[in-house]
Amino acid sequence: MSPFENLISPSTGFTRDIAALTAAGSTTANEARTKLSTKARILHATESLFLQRGYEGTSLRAITTEANVNLAAVNYHYGSKEELFALLLQERLDPLNADRAKRLEALQAKGFDREHRVEQIIATLFLPALALARDTDQGGPDFLRFIGRAYADPSDFVRNLLAERYAKTNLKFKQAFAEALPHLSEHDLAMRLNFILDAVSSTLASEDVRRVIGGIQPSAVNDDTTLLAYLAPFLGAALRANVRTAAQIAALQTL
Amino acid sequence: MSPFENLISPSTGFTRDIAALTAAGSTTANEARTKLSTKARILHATESLFLQRGYEGTSLRAITTEANVNLAAVNYHYGSKEELFALLLQERLDPLNADRAKRLEALQAKGFDREHRVEQIIATLFLPALALARDTDQGGPDFLRFIGRAYADPSDFVRNLLAERYAKTNLKFKQAFAEALPHLSEHDLAMRLNFILDAVSSTLASEDVRRVIGGIQPSAVNDDTTLLAYLAPFLGAALRANVRTAAQIAALQTL
DNA sequence: GTCTATACCACGATAGAC
DNA sequence: GTCTATCGTGGTATAGAC
Numbered sequence A, B: 001m002s003p004f005e006n007l008i009s010p011s012t013g014f015t016r017d018i019a020a021l022t023a024a025g026s027t028t029a030n031e032a033r034t035k036l037s038t039k040a041r042i043l044h045a046t047e048s049l050f051l052q053r054g055y056e057g058t059s060l061r062a063i064t065t066e067a068n069v070n071l072a073a074v075n076y077h078y079g080s081k082e083e084l085f086a087l088l089l090q091e092r093l094d095p096l097n098a099d100r101a102k103r104l105e106a107l108q109a110k111g112f113d114r115e116h117r118v119e120q121i122i123a124t125l126f127l128p129a130l131a132l133a134r135d136t137d138q139g140g141p142d143f144l145r146f147i148g149r150a151y152a153d154p155s156d157f158v159r160n161l162l163a164e165r166y167a168k169t170n171l172k173f174k175q176a177f178a179e180a181l182p183h184l185s186e187h188d189l190a191m192r193l194n195f196i197l198d199a200v201s202s203t204l205a206s207e208d209v210r211r212v213i214g215g216i217q218p219s220a221v222n223d224d225t226t227l228l229a230y231l232a233p234f235l236g237a238a239l240r241a242n243v244r245t246a247a248q249i250a251a252l253q254t255l
Numbered sequence C: 001g002t003c004t005a006t007a008c009c010a011c012g013a014t015a016g017a018c
Numbered sequence D: 001g002t003c004t005a006t007c008g009t010g011g012t013a014t015a016g017a018c
Helices: A012-023 A029-034 A037-052 A059-069 A071-078 A080-112 A117-132 A138-152 A158-166 A166-181 A187-203 A207-214 A224-240 A244-255 B013-023 B031-035 B037-053 B062-066 B072-079 B081-110 B117-132 B140-152 B156-165 B167-180 B186-205 B209-215 B224-240 B246-253
Strands: none
Touching: A012 B140, A037 A059, A037 A071, A037 A080, A059 A071, A059 B209, A080 A117, A080 A138, A080 A158, A080 A166, A117 A166, A117 A224, A117 B209, A117 B246, A138 A187, A158 A166, A166 A187, A187 A224, A187 B186, A207 B167, A224 B246, A244 B117, A244 B224, B037 B062, B037 B072, B037 B081, B037 B140, B062 B072, B072 B081, B081 B117, B081 B140, B081 B156, B081 B167, B117 B140, B117 B167, B117 B224, B140 B186, B156 B167, B167 B186
C-alpha cells in the first residue's frame, strides 16, 4: 500500500549472492570455462541489462545471449522473467531496509533533537537511499531510475511482494512519524506520507537526479547531508502543516 | 520536463470528436450497419479498453475485435498503437489545459487573496482535474489511473509530445508560483513544483483515490473544494517552507 | 539435476490483393 | 478503405540429451 519500499538499497548484497552461487559446487564444466555457474551468469547479465535498458526493454533472449546460456535456462533457474526481476529487487532492497530500521532504532535510543524530530526521521529514511544515488560503482543512478520505474508500473506480483516483505519496517517509520506529529489524524498522516514518499522516489528516479543533486552545491556533491538538509525542511513543512483553517477554505471557495 | 501535463482533462472533448467523425461522409455500408465509421468505432473501443485494462494490457486484437473491425484498420487509420494512445491523451488533456489557463487568467485579473495566494494557484491548477476524478459518467477515476500510469512510464514519444504541447501553460503557472514565492531560487522552486505535481498525480492515479476522497468528509464527497481545502494547505506549506537553517543542518549532521 | 533444441502462442506491424 | 496473409519478436513450456 504505502510506497516505503521504493527507495533502493545498498549495492553490496548482490555481490555476496554471486559469491555464494559461485562457491556452490553444483557446476563443473561450464564453470571452469566461464568462472561462473549458469545461474550466476544469468543474474549478472540480467542486472547489467535491466539497469541499462529497463525491465521491458530487456528480452530473455538478450539476457541469455549476453550470459552465454540457453534461452530455457532462465525459466528453469528462476521460473519467469518476473521472478528474476523480483529477486534482483530484493537483493537490493533487503539490506537497505535493514539499514534503515537499524538507524531508526539507534536514533530512538539516542533520543531525537526536540526541534527537528520530523526532519531526523526523514533523514533516517533517506540517507541510505541517497547514498546509492551516487554509488556509480554499482550503477547507482541507473538503479534509482530502474527502481523508480518498477515502483511506478509494477505488476501486482512485484508490488505485493515488496509491500509484504517490508511491512514491518514501514510500520515502524509510520509510528515514528505519528509520534512526532500528534496533531495529524491517522488518515491525514497516511496520505501525507504517501505524497512525500511518492514524490521522493519519483524525483530520485527522474532523469535529472544529477542536476538536482549537483545544482545545490557543486562543491559538496558527495555530501549526502547537504542534499538532505535541502530536502528535509521542505518535506518536514509539508508534514507539519496544520489542517485547513476556515480562512483558507473561504479563500478557495471564491474560485 | 516538469510534469504539469499529468493531471487529466475534462471528459467532454472526446464526444465532440466522435460526433465529427460520425458526421464525416466518408463511410457508407459499415456505418449504416453500426451507426459509426470504422475509425470512430476503433476510438470508442480503444478508450473503453484502455481505461479498463491500461495501455499495455490492451492488445490491438482486443480493440479490433471489440470494435468489429479488421486488425489492420488500427494501423491504417492511426498509424500505430502508440499514436492512437497519444490521440486519446490529447483529446482529454487539451480542454483541461485550456480550462486551467483560463482560470489562472481570471484569477490574476481579479486579484489574489493576499494570505492564500499559493493555495489559490494550486486550486486553479487542480480543480479541473479533481472534478474529473468524480466524473464516473465518462470513466473518471479509471482515467485518472490511466493517465497516472501513462505519465509514470511513457514512451519518449508521448512524453515529449505532452511536454511540448502544454509548455506555454506550464510556464504561466511556474511564473505565477514564482511571483508568489519570491524567497525561492529558480532551481528550488522548480524542484518543489516537480515534487508536488508528481505526488498529486501519483496520488490521484493510485488505487485508493476514492478512499482519499471519501475519507475526508463522507458527507461532502461531491464537493471538490472540500478535497482541495484538504490538499492545499499541505502542498502550500511545502512550497512556502524556508530553506534550511543552520540549526537544521546541525541536527541532521548528528546522524 | 542441468542443459539444450525446439515448438507454441500472442503481440504489433506491414505488403499487397481486392 | 478494407482485408488476408505473413513477418519478426516476445515470454513460455516441454521433451529429451547429458
